[in-house]
Amino acid sequence: MSQIRTFLILILCCFFHKISAQNISVTDTATPTDLIQNVLINSSCIDVQSVTASGNPNLSGQSYGSFTAGANFPFSGGIVLATSPSKNAEGPFYKQDSKGVRILGWNGDADLNKALGITNSTQATLIEFDFTAQTNSISFNYIFASNEYQTNFPCTYSDGFAFLIKEVGSSEEYKNLAVLPNSTTAVSATTVHPKIETVNDNYGQPLEGCEALNENYFNGYNANGSPIYYAGQTIVMNASTSVIPNRTYHLKLVVADDATRQYNSAVFIEAGSFVTKINFGENRTVADNNPVCYGETYVLNTNLSATGYTFKWFKKDASNTYSELPGVTSPSYNVTSSGTYKVEATLGNTTCVSVGEITVEFAPEIPSTNTSLLQCDDDTDGISIFDLTKAGNFIKNNDPQFVNQGYYETLADAQAKTNPILNPERYTNKGADQIIFARIENTFGCSKIAEITLNISNSNIPNQSPVATCDGDAVQDGLYQFDLNAEVTPQILTGLPAGLAINYFLTATDALTETNQLPNIFKNTTPNSQTIYARVVNGPSCYDITSIELIVNTFDPPNFTDEAHYLCKGDEMTLNVAAGFSSYAWSNGSSTNSSVINSPGDYSVTVKDANGCEKTKTFKIILSEPASITGADVKDFSGTDNTIQVQYTGVGNYEFSLDGTVFQDSPTFTQVNPGIYNVKARDKNGCGLSNSFLVYVLDYPRFFTPNGDGFNDLWVIKNIDQMPDYTISIFDRYGNLLKQMNQNGAGWNGIFNGRQMPSDDYWFTLFFANGKNVKGHFSLKR
Template sequence: MKYLRILLILFLLLCAFPKARAQNISVNPNITAADLAQNILINSSCINLENINASGNPTPNDQSYASFTAGANFPFSSGLVLSTSPSKNAEGPYIQADSKGTQVQSWNGDNDLDNALGINDSKQATVLEFDFTALTNSISFNYLFASNEYQSYYPCRFSDGFAFLIKEAGSSEDYKNLAVLPNSTTPVSATTVHPRINSVTTAQGVIQGCDPQNETYFNGYNSASSPINYAGQTTVMNAYTDVIPGKKYHLKLVIADDATRQYNSAVFIEGGSFVSKINFGEDRTAANNNPICYGENFVLDTKLNPADYNFKWFKKDSSNNYNQIAGESDPDYTVTSAGIYKVEAAIKGTTCISVGEITVEFTPEIASTNTSLLQCDDNTDGISIFNLTKAANIVKNNNTQITNQGYYETLVDAQTKTNPIINPQSYTNKTPNQLVFARIENSYGCYTVPQITLNISSTIIPDQSPIATCDGDEIQDGLYQFNLSSEVTPQILTGLPTGLVINYYLTADNAITETNALPNIFKNTIPNSQTIYARAANGSDCYDIVPIELVVHTFDPANFEDEILYLCKGDEITLSVATGFKSYTWSNGETTNSTRVTSAGNYSVQVTNSNDCQKTKTFKVILSEPAVITGVEVKDFSGVDNTVSIQYTGAGNYEFSLEGSVFQDNPTFTQVNPGIYNVAARDKNGCGISNSFLVYVLDYPRFFTPNEDGFNDLWTIKNIDQMPDYTISIFDRYGKLLKQMNQNNTGWNGIFNGQQLPADDYWFTLQFINGKNVKGHFSLKR
């Protein structure tokens, strides 16, 4: 049983190996150049070959050109390969360890390739070349380029070169290279087709990578499962060129290593893909961005001589079958409807039938509308300035997919797209009712030419009365703002058709060209009077342009500043302004130039002049009355710091006095001398004086001299007898009571127990019956 299992495993492995091997291409290097060209590359009775040659690796049994067959994992099922190493090395899988390649020092390059690619000193060239004559007007074939240079940083710097070179046989003209990127002259190579290459760190340092180049044509890197033994390859590409039927050309297919002879490359050409066909160019479709314009005829021309060919024309039906077009046998056919068309051109007396095929689509018709523009004329000569772009959306029926491609004075210029009007936003017509032409195009460049008639408006807006306002700000400079839509527009539109739109401009020219429109809230720039221009428009048409005078009246009466007045309680006061104004409106309802008021408050009068401009003056009436003194706060017995503070009530602005002659604003008096005062308050606004209030300011002497000379012989407090009952006690420095006095005593003479006391300092206490207590000391001097 164990042996059976081993045999089964061996059997499965043996079965799997050929299958895996079959995924790789199989190369046959034992083939002649004639077989490669006639039986592998070309499969057409419409191409005649001669002078077929091939060259390559000089090493025996290591031919560098060959045929190949492939499985499903390769784009071509068969074909031919030209390589810079023995062709057998092209068989997969890809082995990275062996990718450095074959170097044969005796294997030379190719001068024609060097000249075509602009390189020097190519090496190890393989060439297949021949003369051919095509019986139709184009040839093409499919290929891909593979290289072991698709690794590391090499595509940033190195690439082997290859080219498909063609020219007229026997001529000295330069070759044309067909192995180029689509729609360009850039040769296909590892340096022109690759993805992003990252930087690489080597023993010599960091080698910078490079950005991708034409990455869409890079098919990818290969691996150990690849059917070919190359590191990477391009997508399938097509070599194509037009030819002249019957003319002999020389074609040279060549590939070569760069000067290093390392990391070999190959070009694979699809077997049977070299064909000669009738070329009508690329399909004329929306997908190709080149459909035929609506209304145009499209001629399919084989450019073949009807004496040598028989022609059949076909159109594909909805079931995807070609149906021959009856009666059409000419070398050209005019297409008038969309479809897929085919021609078969059979060379008389041969089996060669050349085929041409093309898909044709037509664009939809471009809808357009002829229109007119109606402009105003400032001098009735029929000539004005038109903004032609106002018709832009009208002529193309507001279709956003259609573009305006200029305005022209003649139909021929519009059709040929020459001599466009340079500034269509400001075009001066040459003649009354002139026609101009708009060219409109779809996204494919198809066009139509609608016409625009330039007419002059014959409608008239009557002359307008000035629009007046008053200068309503503080500075009466004759400059003030107008709300044009509410103050001016209603007057203009009176009696005009509905639907008109009014815009305003500083000048008539601006109104005609509709430039620098004024804002709705417009402040005049010329004091007192300024003329602006109103443009009435009906849609894009001008109805008329009319001047409007804007007048700003100033009103700055003299002596009209706000006032503050004082009203004595119980009185009345007259408020007045100058006479001569059109009207007066007082805040209390009076309508003359004056009014009498009996209460305080804010009053105002608004006066109106002959221009109906108004000015307002405000009177602030403040109530005032005599003060009532309610009390006095006295600070006495303090020497120079004696003060008197008057306490009062009343609504007024007061000044104060101790003796009735000298007044001050402050109700507090300082440094008051001892004495008897009648304090009072007086209203500054003339509303009278307050009640009088009696005040006593007392103080004691700081020394006395009892020497019987008639001066300071007694120590006493002046005016104390006017005060409530009191008791004065006098002490020596040791606190011994020496004397007590009351309102019945005249003072102390410095005697105690009949003896004169010595000069010294003595103390006293003053005790009023109301509880007030004063202490101090004084000196007795002898």
């Protein structure tokens, strides 16, 4: 059993040793001088003096120290500056214990406050020293880590740190080297973090998130297996600056907590990374968007003394190996071809060797072509207005990757990019064959100068005859449209060289400057006659400018409105218009000013005047004829409601009469008195009367007075004897038949069986042989 226990203890020891080996190990007992001279700096070209440090005032552990790390941390070793005892930087990270150490009485740093623009740093740790370098730049690598990379803290809070440098004895302000590349933004949790979502705290209150900032410099969040005791950290960053060789500088490395004194942070600086370099600046490459321009010489200058140093220059060959450039031993080197270059500068007989390296690429040559512009001259004085931009694409060979950067009157101005021509679209030349200088640039700002020669055209287009058209719309106001390409261009180009094109303008100045070009379908703005200007061009060059008159002829003959006429069936008529026109074209083929027609329809005549302008008149011929009355619908025995509805045929427009004298438009007559009528219809268009049609309207008397006075002594229906066979039966109020009559009867005298019937109402029935019957009653009055 004891052997098994021993074996388990060994396994556990090995296990915890393996875990511990993944974390960094911090030693907080090294002196500041040892940290700088033996850990941080790895160069015989740097002389260090006056190293001092300050940090945790408590005996619980110094807040700066050295560290070593395993393979899972970017640095194998270095120095650490923390806002808590430096031993606390050892991993792993546990979120529940990450709130940090608050040590009262541990103050912040005034220089850090000023550099970061804050007022309330606390728990500052710093190491500062003087140094003198033998070259013109220094640099070192670092990582910023913080427990403030939790919840939404980076949206608001961050501990601060800075690497502050200035020349000893100068009155200048400190310069902070702990900034994001190519900026002055200090590195911190609030300037480098991923997107942080809004979440609720333990009390259900929202913790507002924020968008990512410079996330490409954030290395990520840590978990329980991390080698350091911080929630997150940046990627490996580099601090660098230019210095003047052999001058003494003061460097202050400082980190501090914010006012809360919680959630501590640290800066890890890589061992041996503090080196001097010969700084040639950034690589000059196409990928970095800053290659050297074609044809230029790029000078690599070490800015070191030729008497104190020996120099060797190298260039990488095709196998990616540096080869020494023979015979090149000066402090500078003129680069004329693309490649990666390196210099080694050795200080006297010392071991101080400073190295500089840079990759240089040359941009491709900018292709350009000298050209000329040919412009017309409206007054033959050799001076005209040129649009210089018309040569813009030609001088750069129509390559869109190159940009026109102005036109200049002198080569010196074009090269210096000064005094550009302010309105190159309307440039007035100073004399014959003047040369303008155009500057072309690529995307890298490299330039090429091309020449544009300004020439005046000596071509001449003959004077043009007017181009006329007729006003073809309804309003003869002398305004009408021209198809310039179809109606004008062919005339102007007649006899000219092939390949020319024409654009049109209202004024000669517009034609010269190519402004306000007219559309191809152009409607004149001055009635009857307007002069426009044709600019004849050969590509971008002006061949000549000529004027041409546009004439709009009007033609509006009097009495030429459309007409309508009625033609009586079987008749003919003559259609005519005024004499004196140049030509006549009737729709039925006639060609004089009149035409005889004998059938209805639409006829037209088109006449032309001396200018060939046309006008058309239309005649609408409508057939008409006398009506034929075929019958009548009669409503009689109705008192005042008697009516006659005339039935007829015919294509005319008719009016109707019962007596041949008084006519009405309607074929229906109302309130017709009893009687005999000869109905007729008359054509309103003058084609005559219809046949006569006899109509009877009957009615019975409503009373009679058989008193022997010779007036109204008989009850009789007037004109009933003209009707077909019929029978009339008269009854008293009791239905007794009193009298029966037919067409041979003279009427009833009020006597039945020799006795006068009393005053009373009597009834009758009237039966016609055709089946019609009428019933009614009347009064006998005595």
